[in-house]
Amino acid sequence: MISINNLTFEIGARALYDDANWHIKPGDKVGLIGANGTGKSTLLKIIVGEYSPTSGTVSMAKDLKIGYLNQDLLSYHSDKNIVQVAMEAFERQNQLHSEIEILLQKLETDYSDEVLNKLSDKQMEFEALDGYNIEFRAHEILAGLGFSEEEQKRPLATFSGGWRMRVMLARILLQTPDILLLDEPTNHMDLPSIKWLENYLQAFEGAIVIVSHDRYFLDRIINKTVESRRGKLTLYAGNYSFYLEEKSLREELQGNQFKNQQAKIKQEEKLIERFRSKASKAKMVQSRIKALDRMEKVADVDDDNPEVNFSFKFSKPSGRHVVTLENISKSYPNIEILRNADGLIEKGDKIALIGANGKGKSTLLRIVAEDDNEYEGKSVKGHNVSQTFFAQHQLEALHLENSILQELQTFAPKHTETEIRSILGCFLFTGDDVFKKIKVLSGGEKSRVALAKALTADANFLVLDEPTNHLDMASVNILIQALQQYEGTLIVVSHDRYFLDHVANKIWYIENKDIKEYPGDYQEYEVWNSKRVVKPQAEKPAEKPKEQKKPKVEVSNDTRNLLQKKNKELKQLEDKIATAESEVKKLETALATEEVFSDAEKLKTTTRNYNSSKAAWETLQGDWERLAEEIMALES
Known part of the structure; x- marks a missing residue:
């Protein structure tokens, strides 16, 4: 089908590919993988002829029909509605339809055999090309990709970049190509649309080459994996897990x-x-x-998936209740998102907020992060909650003239240079990389810098909006390890199921304009959700009062004095907890030393001291939580 032989492609003095070979056969479903910068997208452009190789050949049959989806299609502009844009895939059918319309008009005044014969020929060809069903097929694919019937009537120009990309994908799928080349097709897609695309591609009879960082998506579609690494293409005869x-x-x-x-x-x-x-x-x-x-030297193995250890610092632990949402209602013109919704985020929760686009995930996340105050109801932060909010627009807030190191030093002055370099090393910025200017970084590198900043904040509560966008698999793996080691609380929106499955211990979703919770990980939720039937619920009773966010009520002098006293007691408790925790960790370390575990008497004494210290530490923590709740009651 497509044969790549001895391919060399150079950018300046750097060889992106060096004598690389690959043969794509009919029916192959291939995942093209590799770290950012190894040339995956470039290779697709070489195949379609946008780039010419420095040497070597790319050969294929002349009549091979290629469908190519890439991020450059975002620049396509049209004022036609999206059904008409998708139907541009049917070039010959559209041409015949126009010719038939002209002949029908002509037939009103000209009944000659010539006109009738031409009309008959055109209609027969149009029917043979299934022309009468093309509009139905366009509607069907657009619906699968998440467009409602009303949205399908809107012009392409009114949609955001992610939605425009879906229209371009629909147009490509309607062309029924012999081979699909898909560069990050799930970017900006919600989970229902990703699942629909998985089912479609599983049934697709042609060949497929997919560049994607979504390993679950790859596992469900591909039967071969090709790794782009060090200028070579290495074939593995199985999916990503294989x-x-x-x-x-x-x-x-x-x-x-x-x-x-x-x-x-x-x-x-x-x-x-x-x-x-x-x-x-x-x-x-x-x-x-x-x-x-x-002698032909054997290279040492490079570790593409390093294990990292993060040392998170937040000066104060939060109270038991991190965020309490009460009676939240939120609407936009012509759409109601939430109605009298309640939710509770507790200390230690790692929540994945999931659902289809347009259901209100990002809106709810902004309400939790206090980035959106235009709603009815009440959102209350718990005692000692310190928060950081990561969203893609924050990449634009990076200071372009700063080096990576300067950017983090300015943001986290309490961290030493050694600590910051250690954190940056975890995010794959090593050696002189830390002196690179922000302005020369790729989108993925900027994401890693912004995430490193978020994780150096003195925050015991993280709010993350699509943190895996632009990250390659190695970087996603590092972020997973970081969040698994994070001892605070977090809520995250992401369409990367592998990421969610390894980070979240609770699932939130919006259903019937209410916040629903599943108390388990993403895989367990998927199994549970596949077996249930969602029934529309009646509207909630109106007696539950809606209230705007209220300003803090002035407290009396007695209450203020009592608050000061209890806050002082809380601070003393925090100091005692820190001392007790230090003693527990010291004894844990001692228990692991050979000097102790090889001496029965020392082991017995140390174990007794450890159990006693741990019990005292846990008692202090219980006292802290009770006192924190008393303070919250006085403050409310």
Whole structure:
């Protein structure tokens, strides 16, 4: 179908591909993967002829029909409604339809056999090309991609970039190409649309090449994986999960080969050094030197998925109740999002807020983050809650002239340079990378900087809006590890199911204009949700009063004095908790030392002290929570 032979593609002095080879066969469903910057999108552009290789060839049949979806299609502008834009896929059918209309008008005054025969021929061809069903097919695919019947009547120009990209995808799918080249097709899609696209591509009979960072999406569609790495294309005969297992085995084999070769090289070098000065062994020494030079060196294994350890700092833990939502109602013109909705975020919750676009996820997230105050009802932050909010628009707030290091130093002055460099290293900025200016970074690199900033904030509550956008798989894996180690509370909106499955311990979704909660991880929610039937509910009774956010009520002097006293007691408790926690960790460390665990008497004494210290620590924490709730009651 498509044959790539000895492909070399150079950008300046850098070879993005160097003698790379790949053969795409009919029916192949391939995931093209690799770190950002390894040339995946570039390779698709080489295949469709937008770029020319430095050397090598890309060959294919002349009549091969290619459907190519890429982010450049966002620049397409049209004032036609989106059904008409999608139907532009049917070039010949549209041409025939116009010709038939002209002939029908002509037939009103000209009844000649010539006109009748032409009309008959055009109508037969139009019917053979299934022309009478093309509008229905366009409606069907647009509905699958999340467009309502009303939205399908709107001009393309009125939609945001993500929705315009879906229209472009619909147009490509309607062309029924022999091969689909899809560059990040799930970007800006909600979960229902991603699932619809999965089902469509599973049934697609042609070949598919997908560039995506969504590993669940890849696993459900592809039967082969091609990795773009170090200028080469390496084929794995299975989906993404198979690739991970197979690559691990290959790397284990490569690692062993590298160790064995290094041992052999050292042995040869010792032998050469030993006999170098002896004239009688000169010929043998030269022969071994040449043999070493000719030896094909085995490269050491690079760790593409490093394990990282984050040291999060927030000066104060929050109270038990982090955010309480009461009687929240929110509407936009012609659409009601929430009606008298309640929700509670508790300390330690890691909540995934999911659902279709347009159902109010981002709106609810902004209400929780206090970024939207135009609603009815009440949102109350708990005691000692300190929050940071990450959203894609914050990439624009990065200071372009700052270096990466300066950007974090300015934002988090309490952190030492060593601590900041350590955090940046976790986000793949190592060595001199930290001195790069923000203005030269890619979208993915800027996302990593913004996320690093969010995670250095003195915040015990994180609000994250699509944090995995623009991140490659290695970066998503790092973010997952970071959030798994985070001991605070978080709520996140994301369409990356793998990410949600490894981060969230609760699911929130909006249904019947109310906030619903599932007390489990994303995979468990999916199984549960697939078995239930959603029934529309009657409107909530009107007696539940709607109230605007109220200003704080002035407190009496007695109450103010009592608050000051209790806050002082709370501070003293926090100091005691910090001391107790330090003692518990010290004893935990002692229990792990050989000196203690190898001595039965010391182990017994240390274990007793540890249990006693831990019990005292837990008692202090209980006292803190009770006192914090008393303070909250006085403040309300």
